[in-house]
Amino acid sequence: MITLAFRLRQGNFELRLDEQLASGITALFGPSGSGKTTTLDAIAGLRNPSGGVISIHDRVLFDAQRRINLAPHERHVGYVPQDVALFPHMNARRNVLYGRRAGQKLSVDAVVKMLEVEGLLDRRVADLSGGERQRVALARALMSAPELLLLDEPLAAVDVERRRRILPYLLRVRDELKIPVVYVSHDRAEVDQLADRVIVLQDGRAR
Amino acid sequence: MLEIARITLLTVAMATAATIITLPVGLFLAWVLARGRFPGRSLLETFVTLPLVMPPVATGLLLLMLLAPRGPLGGLFERFGIEIVFTWKAVVIAMAVMGLPLLVRTARAGFEQVDRRYESVAATLGARPLRVFLTVTLPLALPAVAAGAVLSFARAVGEFGATMMIAGSIPGSTRTLAVAIYSFAETGRDTQAAQLVAVSAGLAFAALWLANWITGRAGLRT
Numbered sequence: 001m002i003t004l005a006f007r008l009r010q011g012n013f014e015l016r017l018d019e020q021l022a023s024g025i026t027a028l029f030g031p032s033g034s035g036k037t038t039t040l041d042a043i044a045g046l047r048n049p050s051g052g053v054i055s056i057h058d059r060v061l062f063d064a065q066r067r068i069n070l071a072p073h074e075r076h077v078g079y080v081p082q083d084v085a086l087f088p089h090m091n092a093r094r095n096v097l098y099g100r101r102a103g104q105k106l107s108v109d110a111v112v113k114m115l116e117v118e119g120l121l122d123r124r125v126a127d128l129s130g131g132e133r134q135r136v137a138l139a140r141a142l143m144s145a146p147e148l149l150l151l152d153e154p155l156a157a158v159d160v161e162r163r164r165r166i167l168p169y170l171l172r173v174r175d176e177l178k179i180p181v182v183y184v185s186h187d188r189a190e191v192d193q194l195a196d197r198v199i200v201l202q203d204g205r206a207r
Numbered sequence: 208m209l210e211i212a213r214i215t216l217l218t219v220a221m222a223t224a225a226t227i228i229t230l231p232v233g234l235f236l237a238w239v240l241a242r243g244r245f246p247g248r249s250l251l252e253t254f255v256t257l258p259l260v261m262p263p264v265a266t267g268l269l270l271l272m273l274l275a276p277r278g279p280l281g282g283l284f285e286r287f288g289i290e291i292v293f294t295w296k297a298v299v300i301a302m303a304v305m306g307l308p309l310l311v312r313t314a315r316a317g318f319e320q321v322d323r324r325y326e327s328v329a330a331t332l333g334a335r336p337l338r339v340f341l342t343v344t345l346p347l348a349l350p351a352v353a354a355g356a357v358l359s360f361a362r363a364v365g366e367f368g369a370t371m372m373i374a375g376s377i378p379g380s381t382r383t384l385a386v387a388i389y390s391f392a393e394t395g396r397d398t399q400a401a402q403l404v405a406v407s408a409g410l411a412f413a414a415l416w417l418a419n420w421i422t423g424r425a426g427l428r429t
Contacts, residue, residue, distance in 0.1 A: 072330035099332025
């Protein structure tokens, strides 16, 4: 169970969430400016809420009253931002291995195989297509053994054909690795196809 | 001719040492100024930049007061039997202080251009801040850091005012290129002075060209 019960103020905008998420894929759906990316940033520890609680199972990542606020590197939350942000000065392999944690159960081979990125590992980031970058970024996030995976519009940058090809990989993350996913989208059809649950955001509130 | 070569070699060696000493301090300051949000930041920036615009002789006199055997820092060193003023160590210190602002300013511009999302992602992948800096921020800012180091080195090679104040012009020990040009011209050894001018012009040209080439290649402007 993932608890997202926090407030976050940013100028005139205030995000207010009070949600419990089960495992599986949860979509954050809504127009731009509704607070989707801000929500992911707060979960990853990149922005500080002004109050409330964020926890994964019994692990508290943020609790304003108890003054708990884990740094991003302590959260075990994988994050693939919208433009995936692969490190441009490393090849695909070094990107994938960057966050590998010692003693984790997920092997490099398994992840590489599942996402079918074997053939891409020796390539430079600049030489990868949009869809290939998505898969490499997903592999990189998975190698850090996250307890929760955050994806910001993972399919926005790829065309319809590629989109059809990436969807199954996301379903594999859910079904084979059993990692809960919070996923941002503004595409209704995509959300219907992929998400187990949808949170509709508007002006910083869930409707 | 041998003397010219010896002076050049001595100067380049000391400027190299100064640049190496400057690097960790300069990179830390550049990173703090680029990423830090704390009260007194602009004050720190001004302080670091000061040697760039203050008369070098004034900086030199300040250093002399600090490092003289009875000065606050010099006294400390003397207790360990380390003499600083009017030795090669004083030259290196003068060069480092005068070169620091150029490194800090250039490296800072480089750090500011590094997209913070790379750093954020690295952190979510479990990297602690120092690892993020060493594996993401620094490599992505490397062209600017290299250019800054080259500029700082070039500045060190040309150092004159502060060096004169705290190191003097002792042949074979503190007589650097710039100091030697002055001494030679003063004593009528015009040929040697001219030769040294040619050497320093060549060194300065090469360093500037290298710095511009590095920044140009990386699409940077400083």
